[in-house]
Amino acid sequence: MSDTDEEVITEAHGAGGGQMRELIEELAVSRFEDGAADVPLAALDDGSVQRLANGGGSLVVTTDSHVVKPQFFRGGDIGRLAVSGTVNDLAMMGATEPIALTCSLIVEAGTPVETVERVMESMGETSEEAGAPITTGDTKVMGSGDIDTIAINTTGVGVVPQGSHVPDAGLSTGDKLIVTGTIGDHGISLLSEREGFDFEGDLESDVAPVNDLVATAMDAGEVTAMKDPTRGGLATSLNEMASKAEVGIEIDETAIPISGAVASAGEVLGIEPLNVANEGKVVMGVESDDADAVLAAIQAHPQGEDAAIVGEVVADHAGRVILDTGFGNRYLSEPEGEQLPRIC
Amino acid sequence: MSDTDEEVITEAHGAGGGQMRELIEELAVSRFEDGAADVPLAALDDGSVQRLANGGGSLVVTTDSHVVKPQFFRGGDIGRLAVSGTVNDLAMMGATEPIALTCSLIVEAGTPVETVERVMESMGETSEEAGAPITTGDTKVMGSGDIDTIAINTTGVGVVPQGSHVPDAGLSTGDKLIVTGTIGDHGISLLSEREGFDFEGDLESDVAPVNDLVATAMDAGEVTAMKDPTRGGLATSLNEMASKAEVGIEIDETAIPISGAVASAGEVLGIEPLNVANEGKVVMGVESDDADAVLAAIQAHPQGEDAAIVGEVVADHAGRVILDTGFGNRYLSEPEGEQLPRIC
Numbered sequence: 046m047s048d049t050d051e052e053v054i055t056e057a058h059g060a061g062g063g064q065m066r067e068l069i070e071e072l073a074v075s076r077f078e079d080g081a082a083d084v085p086l087a088a089l090d091d092g093s094v095q096r097l098a099n100g101g102g103s104l105v106v107t108t109d110s111h112v113v114k115p116q117f118f119r120g121g122d123i124g125r126l127a128v129s130g131t132v133n134d135l136a137m138m139g140a141t142e143p144i145a146l147t148c149s150l151i152v153e154a155g156t157p158v159e160t161v162e163r164v165m166e167s168m169g170e171t172s173e174e175a176g177a178p179i180t181t182g183d184t185k186v187m188g189s190g191d192i193d194t195i196a197i198n199t200t201g202v203g204v205v206p207q208g209s210h211v212p213d214a215g216l217s218t219g220d221k222l223i224v225t226g227t228i229g230d231h232g233i234s235l236l237s238e239r240e241g242f243d244f245e246g247d248l249e250s251d252v253a254p255v256n257d258l259v260a261t262a263m264d265a266g267e268v269t270a271m272k273d274p275t276r277g278g279l280a281t282s283l284n285e286m287a288s289k290a291e292v293g294i295e296i297d298e299t300a301i302p303i304s305g306a307v308a309s310a311g312e313v314l315g316i317e318p319l320n321v322a323n324e325g326k327v328v329m330g331v332e333s334d335d336a337d338a339v340l341a342a343i344q345a346h347p348q349g350e351d352a353a354i355v356g357e358v359v360a361d362h363a364g365r366v367i368l369d370t371g372f373g374n375r376y377l378s379e380p381e382g383e384q385l386p387r388i389c
Numbered sequence: 390m391s392d393t394d395e396e397v398i399t400e401a402h403g404a405g406g407g408q409m410r411e412l413i414e415e416l417a418v419s420r421f422e423d424g425a426a427d428v429p430l431a432a433l434d435d436g437s438v439q440r441l442a443n444g445g446g447s448l449v450v451t452t453d454s455h456v457v458k459p460q461f462f463r464g465g466d467i468g469r470l471a472v473s474g475t476v477n478d479l480a481m482m483g484a485t486e487p488i489a490l491t492c493s494l495i496v497e498a499g500t501p502v503e504t505v506e507r508v509m510e511s512m513g514e515t516s517e518e519a520g521a522p523i524t525t526g527d528t529k530v531m532g533s534g535d536i537d538t539i540a541i542n543t544t545g546v547g548v549v550p551q552g553s554h555v556p557d558a559g560l561s562t563g564d565k566l567i568v569t570g571t572i573g574d575h576g577i578s579l580l581s582e583r584e585g586f587d588f589e590g591d592l593e594s595d596v597a598p599v600n601d602l603v604a605t606a607m608d609a610g611e612v613t614a615m616k617d618p619t620r621g622g623l624a625t626s627l628n629e630m631a632s633k634a635e636v637g638i639e640i641d642e643t644a645i646p647i648s649g650a651v652a653s654a655g656e657v658l659g660i661e662p663l664n665v666a667n668e669g670k671v672v673m674g675v676e677s678d679d680a681d682a683v684l685a686a687i688q689a690h691p692q693g694e695d696a697a698i699v700g701e702v703v704a705d706h707a708g709r710v711i712l713d714t715g716f717g718n719r720y721l722s723e724p725e726g727e728q729l730p731r732i733c
Binding site: 051052053054055056058059065068069072073076077085086090092093095097102104106107108109110111112144145147148149150151152153154155156157158159161162165166168169170172178179180181182183184185186187188190191192193196198200202204386387 | 395396397398399400402403409412413416417420421429430434436437439441446448450451452453454455456488489491492493494495496497498499500501502503505506509510512513516522523524525526527528529530531532534535536537540542544546548730731
């Protein structure tokens with residue numbers, strides 16, 4: 046292979062879609078021995094699940110590095126995003142009571158200490174809000190110009206009763222799909238801010254820990270699969286759920302809650318709200334008989350008032366998502382390419 | 390406060406010494422609620438230890454981000470360093486059988502895929518060598534120029550029988566101090582390579598997982614405290630151990646194993662081997678009666694042939710390290726300031 050056609054990492058590799066998954070499968074999964082029997086690395090789920098040797102439960106572990114730009118944005122900051130992202134990934138596996146979070150900072154030399162302080166303050170507050178203790182950490186400094194300001198890794202650990210974790214792949218025909226609130230807020234708000242648009246303050250990120258909301262939903266009925274639609278948005282999450290369970294998903298587009306501000310800004314920016322990150326929302330499959338009870342429980346939660354049933358799982362179209370637009374059906378595919386770099 | 394005297398992050402804040410600890414205490418520890426009862430965040434140990442609710446043991450969690458430059462160096466690479474660093478931090482707490490490691494990559498757009506591939510290959514091999522399964526991961530891409538090539542966070546999880554973890558603060562008067570091999574190899578080798586010196590290939594990093602070596606030592610006698618002397622070197626680790634246990638440590642400088650190549654290169658570079666990172670060595674306190682047995686067991690291990698007893702714990706000079714140079718005594722202080730940025 047000549048230097049000129051040397052394969053390089055592109056921003057599309059970080060966009061959370063198919064190119065990233067292929068890269069991870071090719072580069073990492075094939076190389077790592079993996080002791081996580083229940084949900085291994087190869088499942089590319091939100092985290093891993095493995096039984097503790099003494100039979101006392103299953104360990105759930107998840108990790109995320111956060112590189113969002115700007116670090117402080119409308120509705121949140123990189124610290125709140127880091128804690129929420131990791132708490133939410135644990136919750137997506139059914140581990141709604143995190144037992145440990147880690148905080149590892151990489152900071153650029155020359156960054157004002159006050160900036161780091163604000164981020165730590167926010168992490169502490171969000172950790173308390175989520176009931177997720179930060180128990181250990183690490184700090185590295187890179188030279189000026191070697192990293193853009195700050196990156197944060199948070200890793201989360203939870204324990205669930207053996208066999209009670211919720212995998213991405215759990216959908217069955219007949220399950221209803223619920224989204225817990227308006228879609229597209231984080232991505233559209235962040236992008237509009239980054240592009241210098243001012244939509245009169247109607248837009249802000251939805252970044253928040255949703256573990257309590259998820260616990261409420263799980264108490265109300267049988268939740269079969271969950272994703273938090275971050276990078277790649279609801280479109281990517283639905284496609285992953287359909288593909289992993291080898292089922293079809295039919296979505297009623299008009300039922301998807303999207304705020305007026307997000308819809309308008311999305312049109313101006315030329316960005317589809319279904320394709321962008323949410324940082325405080327969940328899409329979940331629920332057994333048909335339980336769907337109304339789960340929806341009611343979610344709507345009664347302070348974070349769930351806009352929740353809606355948006356579709357159902359069908360036997361046809363295995364691995365695909367069909368969108369009923371109100372004027373006809375089309376496949377909803379996941380966004381490819383770079384979409385929005387450094388969105389989380 | 391005016392802009393001109395605004396406090397900024399400096400490379401000294403990442404050097405692993407007192408300035409870093411102060412920053413962490415001021416910025417993070419004070420802000421984070423921490424549920425880790427046995428070893429909390431505030432202990433600034435190698436990781437956290439907390440009891441599992443069902444009484445089945447204590448959970449040990451540790452995290453490290455790795456930003457070493459260059460990414461490939463004599464004796465290793467950033468992937469081997471990341472896995473070893475985290476496995477070793479778990480081992481320092483007494484968790485010699487990791488149950489899960491995470492791998493979170495931040496990669497610069499434009500990085501050759503082959504570079505990432507080599508790093509993943511190395512992580513997989515080191516994970517297998519250590520018996521430490523990588524169970525989950527994450528990938529983020531930053532724009533070209535936003536990060537220098539690649540940073541890796543690895544977080545590790547282990548379980549130990551309740552109460553059997555080994556804290557940094559465990560030293561008691563009379564304990565012997567053992568180092569498991571030659572000191573200074575990683576730091577001196579990396580710095581000489583970075584500065585363009587060629588010491589005829591005698592120098593290379595010692596980066597390796599030492600969990601098996603540690604298990605061997607713990608089987609042979611009572612290990613009371615352990616550190617892997619990474620950033621800040623043996624000098625920093627000894628000072629931390631003395632300070633946390635509120636004891637004095639007397640070290641016989643002539644007993645510290647240092648290779649001829651490291652000693653010579655250290656002189657040429659003007660760097661003290663006791664002040665630089667090791668990535669495959671341990672300094673441990675051992676109960677006096679067990680010291681010979683533990684030393685023999687370590688020396689019989691493939692990674693421990695150069696091990697030596699280098700000193701002992703005394704009641705005087707609480708919190709200080711006294712170095713007997715052979716020509717008299719002096720306090721061994723920990724290095725301050727930036728020393729070697731991006732050494733790990």
